[in-house]
Amino acid sequence: MSNTKYAYAVARIRALEVSLFSDAFIEQLLSCKSAEQVLQSVVEKGWGDMDTENDAEAVLKREEEKAWEVIRDVAPDMSVFDVLSYPKLYHNLKAAVKEVCTDTENEAMFYDDCPIPGKEMYQIIESREFSRLPGNMSRTAQEAMDTLLHTGDGQICDIIVDRAALDAIEEAGKKSGEPIIENYADTTVAIADIKIAVRAQKTGKSADFMRSAMAECGSLSLDQLIRAALAGAEEIAQYLESTSYAGGADALRESPSAFERWCDNRMIETLRPQKYETFSVGPLLGYLIARENEIKTVRIILTGKQNGFTDDAIRERIREMYV
Amino acid sequence: MSELGIVYALLGAAVAVLLSGTGSAIGVGIAGQAASGVVTEDPSKFAKVLIIQLLPGTQGLYGLLIGFITLSKIGVLGGGLADLSVQTGLLILAACLPIGVVGLLSAVAQGKTAAAAIGIVAKKPEQFGKAMLFPAMVETYAILALLISFLAVSGIQV
Numbered sequence: 001m002s003n004t005k006y007a008y009a010v011a012r013i014r015a016l017e018v019s020l021f022s023d024a025f026i027e028q029l030l031s032c033k034s035a036e037q038v039l040q041s042v043v044e045k046g047w048g049d050m051d052t053e054n055d056a057e058a059v060l061k062r063e064e065e066k067a068w069e070v071i072r073d074v075a076p077d078m079s080v081f082d083v084l085s086y087p088k089l090y091h092n093l094k095a096a097v098k099e100v101c102t103d104t105e106n107e108a109m110f111y112d113d114c115p116i117p118g119k120e121m122y123q124i125i126e127s128r129e130f131s132r133l134p135g136n137m138s139r140t141a142q143e144a145m146d147t148l149l150h151t152g153d154g155q156i157c158d159i160i161v162d163r164a165a166l167d168a169i170e171e172a173g174k175k176s177g178e179p180i181i182e183n184y185a186d187t188t189v190a191i192a193d194i195k196i197a198v199r200a201q202k203t204g205k206s207a208d209f210m211r212s213a214m215a216e217c218g219s220l221s222l223d224q225l226i227r228a229a230l231a232g233a234e235e236i237a238q239y240l241e242s243t244s245y246a247g248g249a250d251a252l253r254e255s256p257s258a259f260e261r262w263c264d265n266r267m268i269e270t271l272r273p274q275k276y277e278t279f280s281v282g283p284l285l286g287y288l289i290a291r292e293n294e295i296k297t298v299r300i301i302l303t304g305k306q307n308g309f310t311d312d313a314i315r316e317r318i319r320e321m322y323v
Numbered sequence: 324m325s326e327l328g329i330v331y332a333l334l335g336a337a338v339a340v341l342l343s344g345t346g347s348a349i350g351v352g353i354a355g356q357a358a359s360g361v362v363t364e365d366p367s368k369f370a371k372v373l374i375i376q377l378l379p380g381t382q383g384l385y386g387l388l389i390g391f392i393t394l395s396k397i398g399v400l401g402g403g404l405a406d407l408s409v410q411t412g413l414l415i416l417a418a419c420l421p422i423g424v425v426g427l428l429s430a431v432a433q434g435k436t437a438a439a440a441i442g443i444v445a446k447k448p449e450q451f452g453k454a455m456l457f458p459a460m461v462e463t464y465a466i467l468a469l470l471i472s473f474l475a476v477s478g479i480q481v
Contacts, residue, residue: 004353007438011360014445015368074360278357278439 003279009074010278013287016070017275019046020287020323021294029298030314035305042298056302060295067291068113071284080176080281083169083185084288088114090165093133093141096125097157101148140164159213166192166215180274180282184289187270189217191263194248197229197236198259219244257317264293264319272322290322297321329397329404331412335419336393339472343386343426343465350379350434354458357438361445371444371451378458379433382426385469389422392476405481418475425468433461 025045032038039056042048048059071081088111095109099122110118116133124130125145130138140161148157166189173185193214200210210226220243228239237249251262271289274282297319304314358372391400393415398405407415436458443454 004356004435004438007353007356008360011357011438011441011445012363013360014442015361015364018446278442279435 005076006279006281006284009076010280010283012070012074013283016287017290017323020290021045021297021321022323023321026297026301026318026321029301030311030318032301032305035302038298038302038305060299063291063295065113067288067295071288075281075284077281080178080181081285081288082172083176083181083188084285085114086165086168086172089116090137090140090161090168092116092118092121093125093137094144094158094161096121097141097144097148097161098154100125101145136164136168159209162192163213163215170215170217178281180271180280180285183270184267184285186218187267189215190220190245191266193217193220193222193225194236194240194245195263197225198233198252198256201229201233201236255316261317261319264296268293268320268322275322286322293319293322328407328409328412331409332393332397332405332407332415333399335412335416335476336390336397336399338416338423339386339393339419339426340390341386342423343430344383346427346430347380347383347386350382350430350432350437351376353431353434354379354437354441357441361441365445368444368448371448372441375437375440375444375455375458378437378455378462379430381462382422382430382433382465385422385465386426389419389469389472389476392473393419396476396479396481407481411479411481414479415476418472418479420472421468421475422465422472426465429461429465429468433458433465436461 029038029041032041035056039054039059043053043059048062052058052062072078075081092110092114095118099105099109105122107118110121112118116124124132125141128145130141132138133141144157144160147160148154169185170189173182176182176185196210196213200213207226207230210229211222214222214225216222224239225236228235233252237252240246240249240252245266247266248259248262251258267289271282271286274280274286277283300317300319301314304317354376358376361372362369394400396405397407397415440454440457443450
């Protein structure tokens with residue numbers, strides 16, 4: 001009967017999926033004249049709460065929290081969602097290492113909605129109690145800190161932590177035992193690797209640099225990707241065409257923002273079949289990513305409107321919706 | 324004449340009620356979890372999801388019916404135990420097996436289908452009629468088993 005443990009959670013998510021934004025509503029937001037109108041429309045849909053009125057950033061932040069509150073409420077086992085919390089967790093580590101090494105303190109640099117919030121992370125790093133960090137993180141923290149103190153090079157420190165985050169995501173995906181989480185983790189790592197390749201190609205980095213920054217994943221061959229990145233931008237696109245990320249090749253040729261958009265759309269596409277699952281963690285993951293995607297899209301529209309972008313320029317960056 | 328005959332016959336009644344009742348409890352339980360999930364977010368759908376939740380409960384009733392007929396046939400109800408041979412006792416046990424086994428498995432399967440159907444009601448309440456049909460399809464096989472158990476128990480001469 002173990003596979004029925006998600007029956008309650010999935011049914012609740014099903015009921016919540018009704019309130020997700022459709023492509024038509026996003027189109028409606030796009031046709032709003034000002035950022036204020038956009039904000040007004042989403043608030044009318046129930047976004048934000050009593051304390052967040054008319055403050056766009058607070059409304060968006062509250063929505064992110066709400067999505068996680070729902071998942072925490074319904075999920076029988078939160079460990080499968082580690083994959084999603086790692087980016088924030090490792091960001092906190094990176095920020096804490098840098099702040100401790102440069103002797104500054106700025107709370108705004110941290111995320112608080114993750115397993116180790118900013119303050120705690122800062123204390124761990126400051127007192128060098130690395131053993132309090134989970135898994136391989138203690139080794140990463142030690143290495144990043146030593147490197148930053150000895151070389152003073154922030155980029156190397158970034159690479160160590162980011163690489164460790166990608167490795168942790170890939171490993172957590174494999175450990176979760178849920179095919180959809182594993183697929184999500186692998187796609188996340190693969191897209192990060194592709195982004196590294198694109199940026200490294202533009203800035204003319206060496207193969208060794210790329211090898212230290214990229215994490216192994218099941219769906220890409222790092223050797224081939226690095227070789228393509230050394231040869232040029234077109235070669236990266238050509239290599240992608242031979243993988244399951246073929247759609248990304250065209251987006252890459254178009255523009256960096258088109259590629260970012262393609263990455264998000266591909267994730268939603270991967271998750272869309274989860275709308276028809278009844279007894280697995282998939283719909284929960286789908287809902288969470290759909291909410292993140294929705295919030296990101298509203299943020300893009302809001303910023304676009306605030307800065308007087310044309311509708312076409314904003315539309316180029318709009319993501320596909322889950323429902 | 325052996326005293327074991329009546330034991331086998333009573334075992335048959337127990338199997339019919341036990342297995343189909345267990346199946347229904349599991350099935351209604353699974354569908355109930357899904358129903359609770361929907362009602363947490365939208366209490367107005369309570370009546371609709373309750374009806375779907377109850378669909379896997381029928382197997383338990385079928386088991387009860389066969390158990391009841393068996394009990395009255397062998398005289399446990401209404402006084403005076405029938406004098407059964409081992410062969411007749413085993414015949415009654417065999418007659419009770421279809422609704423027991425099929426009742427158990429079909430109720431669990433129906434519970435899962437009902438949970439999925441509750442997902443339809445959550446998203447598209449106007450499609451309630453169609454949502455009801457999917458779990459109701461599973462019912463067919465429980466009814467077929469009920470029919471055979473009923474014919475067999477009634478047909479055995481005591």
